[in-house]
Amino acid sequence: MIQWEIPLAERMRPSSLDQYIGHLDVMGPTGSLRVLLEKGVVPSCILYGPPGVGKTALVRLMASVTDRELFEINAVSAKVSQLRDLIEKAARFKALSGRSAVAFVDEIYHFNKGQQNALLPSVEKGDVVLVGTTTENPWFEINKTLLSRLLVFSLKPLEKDDLVGIMNNALSDEEKGLGKLGMKWEDGVLEELASSASGDARQALTRLEYLVRVISASGGSLLSLDRVRKELPAAFVRHDKDGDDHYEVISAFIKSIRGSDPDAAVYWLARLLEAGEDVRFIARRMIISAAEDIGLADPMALILATSAAKASDMTGMPEARIILSEAVIYLAAAPKSNRAYDAVNQAISSIRKGDIQRVPDHLINGNPDYRYPHDDPRHWVPQSYLREPRRFYRPSEMGAEARIAQRLKRYWRRFRDGRDGEV
Structure with missing residues (x-):
C-alpha cells in the first residue's frame, strides 16, 4: 500500500535511456x-x-x-x-x-x-x-x-503521441504502474487524456491515476470515453502570466488578428480567458492592434476596440467574453493597413536624425498671411505647412483608406506622383 502513496508520475520515472519518451x-x-x-x-x-x-x-x-x-x-x-x-x-x-x-x-x-x-x-x-x-x-x-x-x-511540451506512450506504459507496468489493476481502455481514451494535459506528462499521469482510482474504487475495470469525459476535470491550460506561455499566446492572438483569421483569433482569446488572463490586458492589446494593424483601412476598428475595452471592464467575466469575442472577430475580419503606424515612426525617425524645422511664419498665431481653409468653397487652399515638404504617410488601397488616398490626391501633388512636392 505504501507504493500507492507515491504519485504515479514519480513512480514511473524512467530508469533507462530506452524508457525515456519524447x-x-x-x-x-x-x-x-x-x-x-x-x-x-x-x-x-x-x-x-x-x-x-x-x-x-x-x-x-x-x-x-x-x-x-x-x-x-x-x-x-x-x-x-x-x-x-x-x-x-x-x-x-x-x-x-x-x-x-x-x-x-x-x-x-x-x-x-x-x-x-x-x-x-x-x-x-x-x-x-x-x-x-x-x-x-x-x-x-x-x-x-x-x-x-x-x-x-x-525541451518543448511533449507531443500527444509521447503522452499516449507514457500512459500506455503506466497502465501496463505491474511493478511501478497500474498494471496489477487489470484496467482496459477504449480506443481514443488515452488520446483524450493526452489532449487535456497540454504537453505535461506529470499532468497526464495524474489525471490517468485519478480516473483509474475512481473506476477501480467503484468496482469497474474499463476506461471508457464516456467515463473519461464525465469524470475528467477541466483541461489543464498551461499559461504562466509572467513566463513564456503568456508572451507566446498573446503573440499568436495578435498575429491571428493581423492575419485576418477570426477563428484562430477567437481560439487564442479563449486560451487567454481560460488561463485567467486579465481582461484589461487583453482589451489593451486589441486597442493597439486596431490602431497598428487596421488603422485607417477601417477607422471604426479603433472605436469598436475602445468601446469593447470599456464594456468588458464594466461587465467583467464571464459576460466580458462575449464582448471581446465580438470585437476580436470584427478586428480579424477588417481590412488591414499599417500606414498610420509607419507614418509616425518615420516622422519620429526623421526628427531624431536632426530634421528640426521651424514653424513657417504664416502658421504662427496672428500672422495675416495665413489662409483660412474654410473661407474657400472647397474647404481647402494650396498652402505650405512645413518649410521643407516631407512625405511620411502613404495610404494603402485597403478599405476606407483607399477613399482617403483619392481625396488627398486631389489636394497634394505628392500623393499623385509619389514625390515630396508640396502642392
Whole structure:
C-alpha cells in the first residue's frame, strides 16, 4: 500500500535511456545528448522547458546511466552553506573516483548572481558537471559568465503521441504502474487524456491515476470515453502570466488578428480567458492592434476596440467574453493597413536624425498671411505647412483608406506622383 502513496508520475520515472519518451532531437536513437550519454559523457548544461516535460527525469538518467554520483539541490530554498556543501561533496567524489559528479540545481534561475558565480570555479575546473533546470528563459535569467560555460537544451511540451506512450506504459507496468489493476481502455481514451494535459506528462499521469482510482474504487475495470469525459476535470491550460506561455499566446492572438483569421483569433482569446488572463490586458492589446494593424483601412476598428475595452471592464467575466469575442472577430475580419503606424515612426525617425524645422511664419498665431481653409468653397487652399515638404504617410488601397488616398490626391501633388512636392 505504501507504493500507492507515491504519485504515479514519480513512480514511473524512467530508469533507462530506452524508457525515456519524447524530445527525439536530443534523446532519440541518434539524438545528440543520447549519443554522449551512451559514451559516458555528461555535458554541463541547462535544461530549459515548462513543467512536466521530463527535465528532472533526464537529469537523474544522465547521472545513473554514466555511473556518476548525483548531488541535488533546489535553488528556491537552498542556502549558501548548502551550495558550498554540494560543491565540496562533488570535489571529494572526483578526488576519490576520478569522475566528476553531477551537481543538479533545480530551478537554477532562483540563485542570485553571487550564488551562480560560486559555481563557476568548479565548473571551469571540471570538479562538477553542473546540470541546471529552469522554466524561465536562461538567456534572461542566468548570468552570462556562467551561461557561457554551459550548453542549453530547450525541451518543448511533449507531443500527444509521447503522452499516449507514457500512459500506455503506466497502465501496463505491474511493478511501478497500474498494471496489477487489470484496467482496459477504449480506443481514443488515452488520446483524450493526452489532449487535456497540454504537453505535461506529470499532468497526464495524474489525471490517468485519478480516473483509474475512481473506476477501480467503484468496482469497474474499463476506461471508457464516456467515463473519461464525465469524470475528467477541466483541461489543464498551461499559461504562466509572467513566463513564456503568456508572451507566446498573446503573440499568436495578435498575429491571428493581423492575419485576418477570426477563428484562430477567437481560439487564442479563449486560451487567454481560460488561463485567467486579465481582461484589461487583453482589451489593451486589441486597442493597439486596431490602431497598428487596421488603422485607417477601417477607422471604426479603433472605436469598436475602445468601446469593447470599456464594456468588458464594466461587465467583467464571464459576460466580458462575449464582448471581446465580438470585437476580436470584427478586428480579424477588417481590412488591414499599417500606414498610420509607419507614418509616425518615420516622422519620429526623421526628427531624431536632426530634421528640426521651424514653424513657417504664416502658421504662427496672428500672422495675416495665413489662409483660412474654410473661407474657400472647397474647404481647402494650396498652402505650405512645413518649410521643407516631407512625405511620411502613404495610404494603402485597403478599405476606407483607399477613399482617403483619392481625396488627398486631389489636394497634394505628392500623393499623385509619389514625390515630396508640396502642392
